[in-house]
């Protein structure tokens with residue numbers, strides 16, 4: 038049996054990342070992958086980079102990592118609402134100012150995609166979608182036909198991504214798409230936990246896919262994260278999300294179905 042752990046956006050939440058690494062190790066995973074967006078939102082970006090690199094976690098480059106690595110003017114998150122962009126810029130400027138040059142050089146070197154073949158199953162790891170790093174693939178607005186076309190075009194069986202901040206999966210024989218969630222902040226569900234994803238092989242062949250997907254809710258010391266965010270003078274709107282589990286920013290990008298699940 039092969040077990041793989043996938044972490045989505047970390048958003049500087051080094052405390053959740055440390056908890057996820059420990060949790061995945063306790064479950065006997067064979068490898069851990071991060072699907073990009075190491076920075077944003079939280080405090081002390083270098084701590085996330087150090088944890089990722091010290092633990093040998095392979096990383097696919099997210100839009101944030103591309104921007105920070107190249108010193109661009111913004112995060113390329115893909116928001117269109119002015120308020121969303123104002124908050125995104127606050128966290129981007131903080132992260133750029135506090136990321137060591139050596140970590141930025143490493144971010145520039147990260148691959149935009151990665152392919153794995155395990156027990157005959159072809160996995161494609163990306164950040165948003167295989168066709169665009171910052172593409173939002175939401176559960177409610179992404180058709181199965183479109184996902185099947187992506188898998189066919191990319192000659193893979195399973196696509197894994199993150200970027201939206203909310204985990205979901207769809208199996209459509211013989212393909213699957215998995216959004217692995219994010220460790221950086223709660224998923225707008227009124228709980229303080231964050232999520233990562235485990236894949237386990239349960240057989241061989243391609244139809245049906247010989248994999249089990251488990252979305253893992255992860256508790257971590259979110260009160261300590263809040264203390265660190267306040268010490269760094271990060272926005273109280275971000276802190277409210279960490280404490281309540283409800284998003285207070287970057288809501289306008291949500292489709293109506295995903296928005297109705299939240300408080301605001």
Ligand SMILES: [Fe+2]
Pocket residue numbers: 046074099100101114164171200201
């Ligand atoms: Fe992203």
